[in-house]
Amino acid sequence: MERMKAGIIGCGTISSVYLENLQKSPIIEVVAVADLLDERAKERADEFNIENVYKVDGLLRQPEIELVFNLTVPGSHALTDVAILEAGKHVYSEKPLAVSLEDGKRVLDLAKAKNLRVGCAPDTFLGSAIQTARHAIQTGMIGQPVAATAFLMSRGPEWWHENPEFFYAAGGGPMFDMGPYYLASLIQVLGPIRRISGSVGIQIPERHIHFGPKSGTPLRVQTPTHLAGTMDFHNGAIATLITSFDIQGASDLPRIEIYGTEGTLNLPDPNFFNGDVKIRRPGEENAELLKPLFECGKNERGTGAGEMVRAIRSEKNHRANAELAYHVLEAMHAFQRSSLEGNHITMESTFKPDEDLYYGTDIMENSS
Structure with missing residues (x-):
């Protein structure tokens, strides 16, 4: 090609x-x-x-x-x-x-x-972790999905980024920065979101840069730094999502879990392409590690662009597309709107993930 x-x-x-x-x-x-x-x-x-x-x-x-x-x-x-x-x-x-x-x-x-x-972006849902989870759900390993939880609990980027100011401006914060990874992954495994309710706040307004040459410089916080809420999906599942830059100690909460009528899936950090996907069935004390659908690296950013180029050349739809990105964008806004307006926000957009699983990456040197 x-x-x-x-x-x-x-x-x-x-x-x-x-x-x-x-x-x-x-x-x-x-x-x-x-x-x-x-x-x-x-x-x-x-x-x-x-x-x-x-x-x-x-x-x-x-x-x-x-x-x-x-x-x-x-x-x-x-x-x-x-x-x-x-x-x-x-x-x-x-x-x-x-x-x-x-x-x-x-x-x-x-x-x-x-x-x-x-x-x-994100295109991390094209990695082995989310595609393996999709396969598990599609083949009925956990029965019908009924609920999910997703957590990003961390300190802010002022602890690791030399120029973190944009993270605290409009279009920043934990939801706009990291929320797309969690939302895109949840949409891939559960389908489109129907409505959202949320509470948001700036829980730690006084911040300083702690990394690089600007260390000690005050930060102006202009966007929510802690957002929590629930999402009702069209398939009936109810998901809880928290994204926060206000967590000063380590958290033991899982990144993403999907709960079904016949078991639970534990998914790794959606910021990366690979990672362990585990299943725990009713009555079982220990979780079982699922074999990944394919092997991939931890960070293969650009995979979505490669898949898009192949789709352009073959006149097919690509997966990391603007319709998904817009559905994610509307969802992120809905958390803040719900908190401000005090009610559920019904989503106006929708998105149907490609029914076929994705079995590989266009970034690896041995791609064909």
Whole structure:
């Protein structure tokens, strides 16, 4: 299959992960990078032997580039996506799809009008862990799913990130930062969300950077740092989700558990592609480790883009798509709306996961 030439806009920390993986891809060739800071783009190009460094508008003018990775900060995602689509190129964006629902809808509508593809992280649900869990549910290993729990309980990124300010601006916080991994995974195994109720708050408003050259600098917190609530799925399952940057001690809560009429599935951290999936059946004291459907690495970010390119070439739908990203975006907003308005929020969007399981990755060097 012919390789698709791609460019990257946004050369921050996450771009290194993408570039390391994409250099192994048999179907994507990154030929250019761009960033608002020229020196950062040049540094990334030198690191990964990429010949072309452009201004953003210069990259978008290159006719050989068919796909652009949008790795900018969350507040710039929608605006950058629109510019990429207006330039006639497919886009694969980091999460979230947008900060506002209006901007997210604008991206979807423009892509449809231009007949272009929009892919969006997370793509970790294409890894062996979530696909193995989907297989277990599809084959009836736990009976009918009736409930689920999911927890992200951690300290904030000021403890590990040199520039954590954007995590506490609009479009940040634990829900917009890490919520997409949990929500996309739950949607993959349980289907679309019907309604949401939530409570949110800024439980620790006084924060300082604790890592890097800015250590000691105060942080302005402008978005909720603890969000908790319930989701009713169309299939009848009820899930509890908590995402928090306010947990100062270690937590022993599971990442994700799915409870069925005939057993329980324990899933690993959805921020990664692999990990142990365990099943515990009624009356059994110990959990059984399920054999993964396939082998994959812990971090194969870019897999969703590879799967999207294959789908474009074969004129099929891709899985890490804008419709899923928009359903996730609406859900994240619904937690905050519910807390503000004091009632359930009925979801207006929906999403049907691909019925076929995904059995491998496009990033590994031996991909065919």
